[in-house]
Amino acid sequence: MIANAPLPKLEPPLYIHAQDIQNWDLNGTRVPQTGSFSYTNTTSFSNLSSVQVNVVSQWDKEQIKAQLVRYVTQRLNHVKALFHTRFEADKKIFEGIEHGKVFGFCHVAIERMLTFFPSKITADVTMDVSIVVQAHWGNVHFAWETFFDPEEEIPYSTLNISHNKCIIYSKGGDFPQVKKEFEQIMISSLK
Amino acid sequence: MPYPEHLLPKENYLKITWRPELCNLYLLRSAPSSDLTDSETGLVRDIFITDGSREQLKDFSTNLLGVFTYDNAALEWVKGERKTYFTSEWEEGSTVDVPLETEFSVRENFGCFLYPIGILHHYPQPVSIARVAPHTEARCYVCHTPVKGNFWHFSVRWMLGQEDVEVALTKNERRDLLSLVKTFLRNQAILDLKDIEHPAIPESWYTKQSA
Numbered sequence: 344m345i346a347n348a349p350l351p352k353l354e355p356p357l358y359i360h361a362q363d364i365q366n367w368d369l370n371g372t373r374v375p376q377t378g379s380f381s382y383t384n385t386t387s388f389s390n391l392s393s394v395q396v397n398v399v400s401q402w403d404k405e406q407i408k409a410q411l412v413r414y415v416t417q418r419l420n421h422v423k424a425l426f427h428t429r430f431e432a433d434k435k436i437f438e439g440i441e442h443g444k445v446f447g448f449c450h451v452a453i454e455r456m457l458t459f460f461p462s463k464i465t466a467d468v469t470m471d472v473s474i475v476v477q478a479h480w481g482n483v484h485f486a487w488e489t490f491f492d493p494e495e496e497i498p499y500s501t502l503n504i505s506h507n508k509c510i511i512y513s514k515g516g517d518f519p520q521v522k523k524e525f526e527q528i529m530i531s532s533l534k
Numbered sequence: 535m536p537y538p539e540h541l542l543p544k545e546n547y548l549k550i551t552w553r554p555e556l557c558n559l560y561l562l563r564s565a566p567s568s569d570l571t572d573s574e575t576g577l578v579r580d581i582f583i584t585d586g587s588r589e590q591l592k593d594f595s596t597n598l599l600g601v602f603t604y605d606n607a608a609l610e611w612v613k614g615e616r617k618t619y620f621t622s623e624w625e626e627g628s629t630v631d632v633p634l635e636t637e638f639s640v641r642e643n644f645g646c647f648l649y650p651i652g653i654l655h656h657y658p659q660p661v662s663i664a665r666v667a668p669h670t671e672a673r674c675y676v677c678h679t680p681v682k683g684n685f686w687h688f689s690v691r692w693m694l695g696q697e698d699v700e701v702a703l704t705k706n707e708r709r710d711l712l713s714l715v716k717t718f719l720r721n722q723a724i725l726d727l728k729d730i731e732h733p734a735i736p737e738s739w740y741t742k743q744s745a
Contacts, residue, residue, distance in 0.1 A: 488716075
């Protein structure tokens, strides 16, 4: 009985340029790239009749975009679920505040920050009747806090940015103003 | 379990006045959960930093680590008149009641994190409040504020000159300051306590010395 053997580990393919193969000979010269013996110029494989330069599948831009959207959506759903769990655990903090409003502004902040592919992102409630969405780009940390008050239709927000634990930026304004401020900071840093 | 005697102020105790050596020590902030950390960022969750009270920028409540130990962070007052008594300010030279076992509880699930006093004292970002002249900067002070049930209670407070920020600032200015302070406290909290021992607090700092 032949015992089941573990599958060999798949090695990445060796890419061979057709020109190299045309230089092979039968005298034992090994091609450094492949370690195999060469062949005379008269023996050529039919599939090498034209030079191949593309050895991987070529995705079009829409396919790449779809993959990135899937990735961002996965992260978005994870952070939303995390926030919802935390909100449910401490929803008494937001007594008198419409829950849909809290989720709405929270989701906008999360989505906006995710657009710029942070290395880490989280969303949480605070005892100050506010939510805070934090996103990290390496050791630059953003904290976007939004306060809720039944008397305020548009909530007030603050944006604090830290680098190596030191606060380097601090500003407040209504939610749309802070959203715009965040976007301008991120877009200008990408230029 | 009897209330830990080392937490109670004695008649011969003195309030600890500011000295530079305090910068080498730590303030302990207790929390009602052992799960303090945000799994994504590794930082302490905001819900454990502030308690939502209007007074929190005037009295961010902490304990001086040393005679006060990590285990003492489990203690919690039972709600009622006696809680008011034990959390009220202690006056030098006065005696205090010993808490009965029915007046406090020991939490099974609790946590704590630390702040180096040196970091708080040298709070490097005084907030500019241009509207409030001449005291335009909100500064951070570390003060010994013993209460009847805990001699080691310290308050961290932010003030504009001699003015309380609650009085001096508008609602949005206060929110700006609160957010900035929370960011500072979130960044500076020490969650990994295993290498930080209870330091010795010299008795000369807090007891009347005989002539």
